[in-house]
Amino acid sequence: MTTKFAPISEKLPVLMHGADYNPDQWLHDPKVLEEDIRLMKLAGCNVMAIGIFSWASLEPTEGNFTFEWMDQVLDRFAANGIYAWLATPSGARPAWMSQKYPEVLRVEKNRVRNLHGMRHNHCNTSPVYREKTAILNGKLAERYGNHPAVIGWHISNEFGGDCHCDYCQEAFRGWLKEKYGTLDALNAAWWTTFWAHTYTDWSQVESPAPHGETMVHGHNLDWRRFVTAQTVDFCRHEIESVRSANPSLPATTNMHMIEGLDYRKFAEILDVISWDAYPTWHEFANDGxxxxxxAFYHDLYRSLKQKPFLLMESTPSLTNWQPVSKLKQPGMHQLSSLQAIAHGSDSVQYFQWRKSRGSSEKFHGAVVDHAGHEHTRVFKDVAELGETMKNISEVVGTATPAQTAIIFDWDNRWAVKDSQGPRNMGIKYEETVYAHHRALWEQGVATDIIGSEDDMSGYKLIIAPMLYLCREETGRKLEQFVEQGGTLVTTYWSGVVDEHDLCHLGGFPGPLRKTLGIWAEEIEGLYDHDRNGLAMAEGNVLGLQGTFEAGELCELIHAEGAEVLGTYTDSFYAGRPALTLNRFGQGRAYHMATRLKDDFLGAFYKQAVQEAGVARAIDTELPQGVSATVRSDGETDFVFLMNFSGQPQQVKLDERSYADMESNASVGQVVELPVNGIQLLKRKA
Structure with missing residues (x-):
């Protein structure tokens, strides 16, 4: 069966290749635009994101709009087969607005209003800011919504941060009234009897503040949810303001830092997901x-809408804001860019096209350096990638089929970090999720990153690392998943609190207790120098032998029907269960009661994947640091073999017939991968 999504834009039904373009920085030199067009074509770039921070160039004074320079750029694009993601410029407001309407400026959590400057220094609730963005966006839509070069809307830029002004306080109270209805319900959900913090009037409720309330965890959690809801609402406001002229144009916003916003809520209003990736390549000898x-983040963003996404920003060379700005070594630009495509991206785009001459990003990597010509190593790398992307555009729209999923909820993440115990020196939620994902990645197992509210029925294996915040509904879904034949893997610090960050009563892991067949009585945080171990039981069903090192977190559990596969080796709880299996219905549920290292996770998931009948990209042993990923249209599989190990590697293919994706030439059973090497293959599905 063919599985292929329509191209993100019918105007450009190939892999998109381009960059953030800021011609408004070069209006003093008209020759730059002419030269840029030549260089874009030479580099194989077919799309630019334009206008991202151009408000002052589009509306230099209030009500005075100057679109002529944008007309010229887009007309030149259209004449040369180049396309544009046209941005709304709300990420940075002009100085005249900050001066005349100071209410648009953000108020920090200390209740002090910011001065003009920086990006996203605006209030998403401000009526004036919403009015001004709607006016400018509407004019952009009217003028360019049907322009032949425009393929979609790039809404703002890297949304983030929060505002604590009076408008936002009132909006927060309104959001809470809608959610809870009464103060009694709010007080119960937040457990405000703690420290006698019960609210008796809605006007008493404010956002968390360093000189005010920060210790009511349900309050903190709801504030973060509100900030997401308010930011999504502002993004929706922007989308609506550009829809009128041409409703068929897709809208995206480039996501970046996961700290503050729940991106699953954005997925509900966006047509396509895009994100900005800036890894610190070559920080260590092995980039694996x-x-x-x-790869985890590519999988996350792909999973938000379960279809191809866009890599909207990356660097063709280096950044200028990381602790150390390393150059990409030979081969790494091709490898890292194609990794995004392997995991479901239909684009590779950069920040930035041409280096700025001044200000904070003048040394940030770009396709065109300050030298201003194509005779650079970086430009050559970009052009070579452009040629490869042109040759493999048959992957556009193909799916990334996965039989395995990891649950990653934003509110769980926020709650874990706010839990105040058992290990405040480093609870390491993300690191735990990465470790479980990495054990699958190393085997070439495709993995979706889902939320607890998502459909789970299509998976064979679901992993829920540190599912601390577990709703009753989530517990029922996972119970049903296992009962119907699925394999579930959970860890310590799961099933502890509900959606209000209130502890489940009656014993942890709360809604998961029946499914896992255990009761978690206590959990101990260990110092970094502390060690414990997991001793595997003789003849256990996993076939694992010996002892594995455990540390940092040790949960003291009782088996309530679960089979004990391994026990602790040390401390007063030596001999107690540390790894269990509960056979439930037609499925299985494993629980790891302690934090275990990569050696155990690798061995465990090798068995779990085989037991669950999960397919791997290639049925072969992959060297450490080498990954295999598949995209498929249902008839042809496109296989990406990637070497991040820092050493030359050799991979023996399985018994199927493979061809080179670019040349269609037959490929032998052994593939040689140089340092930072990649092999693009295809086979019959």
């Missing part, structure tokens, strides 16, 4: 662990 974490 970093590559696995980047």
């Amino acid at each position: 662990e970093l590559a696995a974490s980047v």
Whole structure:
């Protein structure tokens, strides 16, 4: 069966290749635009993101709009077969607006209003800011919504941060009233009887503040949810303001830092997901662990809408804001860029096209350096990638089929970090999720990153690392998943609190207790120098032998029907269960009661994947640091073999017939991968 999505834009039904373009920085030199067009074509770039921070160039004074320079750029694009993601410029407001309407400026959590400057220094609730963005966006839509070069809307830029002004306080109270209805319900959900913090009037409720309330965890959690809801609402406001002229144009916004916003809520209003990736390549000799974490984020953003996404920003060389700005070594630009495509991206785009001459990003990597010509190593790398992307555009729209999923909820992540115990020196939620994902990545197992509210029925294996915040509904879904034949893997610090960050009563892991067949009585945080171990039981069903090192977190559990596969080796709880299996219905549920290292996770998931009948990209042993990923249209599989190990590697293919994706030439059973090498293959599905 053919599985292929329509191209993101019918105007450009190939892999998109381009960059953030800021011609408004070069209006003093008209020759730059002419030269840029030549260089874009030479580099194989077919799309640019334009206008991202151009408000002052589009509306230099209030009500005075100057679109002529944008007309010229887009007309030149159209005449040369280049396309544009046209941005709304709300990420940075002009100085005249900050001066005349100071209410648009953000108020920090200390209740002090910011001065003009920086990006996203605006209030998403401000009526004036919403009015001004709607006016400018509407004019952009009217003028360019049907322009032949425009393929979609790039809404703002890297949304983030929060505002604590009076408008936002009132909006927060309104959001809470809608959610809870009464103060009694709010007080119960937040457990405000703690420290006598019960609210008796809605006006008493404010956002968390360093000189006010920060210790009511349900309050903190709801504030983060509100900030997401308000930011999504502002993004929706922007989308609506550009829809009128041409409703068929897709809208995206480039996501970046996962700290503050729940991106699953954005997925509900966006047509396509895009994100900005800036890994610190070559921080260590072996890039494998970093590559696995980047793969996790590609999988996350692909999973938000379960279809191809866009890599909207990356660097063709280096950044200028990381602790150390390393150059990409030979081969890494091709490898890292194609990794995004392997995991479901239909684009590779950069920040930035041409280096700025001044200000904070003047040394940030770009396709065109300050030298201003194509005779650079970086430009050559970009052009070579452009040629490869042109040759493999048959992967556009193909799916990334996965039989395995990891649950990653934003509110769980926020709650874990706010839990105040058992290990405040480093609970390491993300690191735990990465480690479980990496054990699958190393086997070439495709993995979706889903939320607890998503459909789970299509998977064979679901992993829920540190599912601390577990709703009753989530517990029922996972119970049903296992009962119907699925394999579930959970860890310590799961099933502890509900959606209000209130502890489940009656014993942890709360809604998961029946499914896992255990009761978690206590959990101990260990110092970094502390060690414990997991001793595997003789003849256990996994076939694992010996002892594995455990540390940092040790949960003291009782088996309530679960089979004990391994026990602790040390401390007063030596001999107690540390790894269990509960056979439930037609499925299985494993629980790891302690934090275990990569050696155990690799061995465990090798058995779990085989037991669950999960397919791997290639049925072969992959060297450490080498990954295999598949995209498929249902008739042809496109296989990406990638070497992040820092050493030359050799991979023996399985018994199927493979061809080179670019040349269609037959490929032998052994593939040689140089340092930072990649092999593009295809086979019958």
